[in-house]
Amino acid sequence: MTKTTGREQPHGPRSPRPGSVKQGSRKPWPLAVAALILLVLAVPGALLVAPGFLGPDAPGPTPAPPAWQQAPATLPAPQVLAPLQPSAQVPAQPAVTAQVDPVLKTDGGGTFTGMVQDALTGQVLFDRGGAEGRVPASNLKLLTAVAALRTLGPDHRFTTKVVQGPAAGQVVLVGGGDVLLAAGESQPEQVMGHAGLATLAALTVEALQAAGTTGDVKVLVDDSLFTGPALNPAWQSGDVEAGEIAPLYPLALNSARFDPAVTTGPRPQDAAMAAAEEFAGRLRAAGAGVGLTVAAGVERSPGAAQANTAVLAGVESATVAEQVNLMLQVSDNYLAETLGRMAGAATGRPGSNDGATAVVKAELAAAGIPSDAVTLVDVCGLAMGNQVSARQFAEVVRAITTGADTRLRAALDGFPVGGLSGTLGTRYGDATTSGGAGLVRAKTGTLNTVLALSGYVVDADGRLLVFSFIGNGLAPGAAGNKEALDRAAAALAGCGCR
Structure with missing residues (x-):
């Protein structure tokens, strides 16, 4: 006797059980109802999912901004004072x-x-x-x-220049009246810092290279343009100590300030030497890659630079009007x-x-x-x-x-x-x-x-x-x-x- 399992048997047709209905004779309405239910459920789902495949809706037209936000059709006339009229009444x-x-x-x-x-x-x-x-x-x-x-x-400018020194291997920084020098590069758009010592140093290195100068260079400073006492004896010592004024020299950084942004407090007491030492440092940096070295320390020139002394480089100040x-x-x-x-x-x-x-x-x-x-x-x-x-x-x-x-x-x-x-x-x-x-x-x-x-x-x-x-x-x-x-x-x- 063959033992049967709970699985359907593939061999031979099975007889219908009592009360069952043959497959070919089932009524179709339950399937139609099911299909309708599925359709009802599918439509909202499709509406929710569709944007993920189709992307967002195309934007509608942007409303025009209010008139006060729109670019003007014409530029208004400048709001300035009217030209002076000699016919205007003189006050009593x-x-x-x-x-x-x-x-x-x-x-x-x-x-x-x-x-x-x-x-x-x-x-x-x-x-x-x-x-x-x-x-x-x-x-x-x-x-x-x-x-x-x-x-x-109004259009005159002061020149700070570098000339050949009185001895071989010397250069002289000559003050020409510009006390608004910058330590860094020249800033042509500025009054303070219009001429910069870094720019002057770079130009000096180029001139020394062109002349075949190598080795050690000594920097001197010529501040002989100004004479007499550097400090006016009529100035009160308290004003000098507070930084209202400082000893006068024909070259200085930042109008004789340590920092152009700090316009109060102590000031350099030898602005010419401070500028010369800054120039020597800039010259040392500019000459390092081309075989030039700069000796430590800066000294004052033993005399004023002669008019015929060879000029190596120069930078010009802002105009007198601007100053x-x-x-x-x-x-x-x-x-x-x-x-x-x-x-x-x-x-x-x-x-x-x-x-x-x-x-x-x-x-x-x-x-x-x-x-x-x-x-x-x-x-x-x-x-x-x-x-x-x-x-x-x-x-x-x-x-x-x-x-x-x-x-x-x-x-x-x-x-x-x-x-x-x-x-x-x-x-x-x-x-x-x-x-x-x-x-x-x-x-x-x-x-x-x-x-x-x-x-x-x-x-x-x-x-x-x-x-x-x-x-x-x-x-x-x-x-x-x-x-x-x-x-x-x-x-x-x-x-x-x-």
Whole structure:
């Protein structure tokens, strides 16, 4: 007997069990129902899965941005002040005095003098002791600017050069008046650092190679262009120690600062030697790959370089106009004293403090500004012995803005702008002075008991006015004194004084 299992047997047809239905006779409706159910379920699933195969829908059209975000069809006209019109009405003197006099008050002692003039005619519109000699502080730099532009010219540049030394294997770094040298490469787009010692060193190596020079090279420095005391005895020792000024030399890095970004604190006491040592290091690096070595240590040249000495290389400073503007913007004492000495040397005077004060006073007179009563003991304004009147400063600003000598126009960019630039960048921010923000352009002056502000402004009627306000004997640190100066200048800006 064959044993069977639970599996179907392939041999022979099986008889239907009682009650069963033959396959060929089943009813089709259960299959149709199942198919319909599957179809109903499949359609939503397909809709969910399809994007994975077909990708996202094509984006619809992007709506146009609002009008204020769209590029303009035409460029608007520049928003600038209208050209000055000589026909604009000159303010009335009583009305100007009524605006300025009440706000020009000292805070805690001392006195203010002042002068306001119409720039085109010179008509006096306000006068409070305007002819009185005063300690002007850094307003004195306006006089130095006039002397530098008249004697040197706005486009003049100072050259720092390297020449053959007095003995074989020596090169001499010769200072030519550029105290804004950079340690690295020249930066033609900058005023500070326009000429760089790394560039000068590379050019020197090229010249030495061309001459067949090899072996050891000794660097000397020639700073003989400036004479007399390097430090003015009229400067207070506290100002020197605080870094307001340093000994003067005809070449320096960063206006005799260790770091161009740090404009306070100690300074090199021998800027020429500091620059020469930096140059020697750059020359050593540039010559290392071509067989040149540089001896340790730098010495001063035993004498001035002769005019016919072979020049190996040179780099040029920013223009005098650019340096004047930097001097006025940031009130750089070292740069002012240098420009004064260079102006003196350009007119055959010694490159000393005496030469600088003499040329500034002489050029003031040559510009048509009476200078008999002017007393100068320096040309940066740091000394307390200087004496200049508010009227003389107003006349200097007139000469710069509207005078016959157009070389002086180069100084206009140097005037700090109220609330925007330079030493006026943080002023004109309160309710009593904000009317002068962006309109007042003036040189500041600050010493312990001295404040000054001299510049120009276009009044509400379009008339150009020049002014000078000087405070002496002021309470040190009294905040109201600067505010008084700023309020007076702002009053002129808003003046439709008839």
